[in-house]
Amino acid sequence: MGEFLLVTIQVDMHDQMALKLQDDLSNAIIKNASRGVLIDISTLEMVDSFIGRMVADISSIGKILGAETILVGMQPAVAITLVELGLSLPGVATALNVERGMVLLRRKIDADGTDVSER
Amino acid sequence: MSANVKGEAPLRSDHDIVLARQQVRRLTQELNFSLVDQTKMVTAASELARNALIYGGGGTMEWEILNGEGRRGLKLRFADEGPGIPNLDLAMTDGWTSGKGLGMGLTGTKRLVNEFDIDTKVGAGTRVTIARWTF
Numbered sequence: 001m002g003e004f005l006l007v008t009i010q011v012d013m014h015d016q017m018a019l020k021l022q023d024d025l026s027n028a029i030i031k032n033a034s035r036g037v038l039i040d041i042s043t044l045e046m047v048d049s050f051i052g053r054m055v056a057d058i059s060s061i062g063k064i065l066g067a068e069t070i071l072v073g074m075q076p077a078v079a080i081t082l083v084e085l086g087l088s089l090p091g092v093a094t095a096l097n098v099e100r101g102m103v104l105l106r107r108k109i110d111a112d113g114t115d116v117s118e119r
Numbered sequence: 120m121s122a123n124v125k126g127e128a129p130l131r132s133d134h135d136i137v138l139a140r141q142q143v144r145r146l147t148q149e150l151n152f153s154l155v156d157q158t159k160m161v162t163a164a165s166e167l168a169r170n171a172l173i174y175g176g177g178g179t180m181e182w183e184i185l186n187g188e189g190r191r192g193l194k195l196r197f198a199d200e201g202p203g204i205p206n207l208d209l210a211m212t213d214g215w216t217s218g219k220g221l222g223m224g225l226t227g228t229k230r231l232v233n234e235f236d237i238d239t240k241v242g243a244g245t246r247v248t249i250a251r252w253t254f
Binding site for chain 2: 012013014015016017045046047048049050075076077078080081084085086087
């Protein structure tokens with residue numbers, strides 16, 4: 001993945017696990033000097049306000065640490081429920097799948113004016 | 120359809136919230152809810168189970184299969200013996216949060232279900248009952 005981190009959430013996480021992921025991911029961004037993070041939630045059957053907040057927080061934390069975060073693969077039923085719940089995930093970039101997420105990440109990072117290849 | 124049309128589950132830990140979600144998923148699948156309706160009910164259950172745990176200090180989730188006129192539904196009741204909600208009107212305002220959530224807990228949850236009832240008394244706990252029908 002080079003300068004990108006890919007996180008695939010494959011289990012129904014309990015709240016402490018979600019917080020641990022936030023912690024681990026922040027550390028991984030630093031350790032790998034990552035410029036981008038892709039969070040794949042395509043197997044997640046539910047996103048409630050807690051998981052939603054965790055994702056929004058990871059995105060904010062990542063930004064401060066110099067990494068763009070993109071949430072990919074959200075199932076339609078999850079998206080419909082999230083909107084009805086009132087969670088529009090402000091500030092969180094999304095893409096349909098990992099491939100499109102990668103393209104978007106690349107574009108965002110290039111738009112920053114930094115030549116990634118020189119890193 | 121399983122023989123049990125009623126049941127109860129404890130809400131004492133993070134893990135219990137996960138189990139409650141899975142139980143509600145199973146029940147809504149047995150009731151042939153659409154995928155979107157399953158997801159709405161599971162998400163509503165997750166919000167209310169967490170409220171009972173965090174604000175109520177733990178409690179229970181009771182579930183019951185409902186048989187209406189030509190339709191079926193699922194009723195869930197979340198009960199805790201916590202401090203209760205001092206200002207219910209405020210808690211039912213969109214965007215209001217006690218600081219631990221996104222301020223969408225109760226109002227957002229209400230939008231996910233067909234029926235929503237809350238009974239709370241300071242010092243005597245909170246009981247939230249929700250229901251969703253097959254159509």
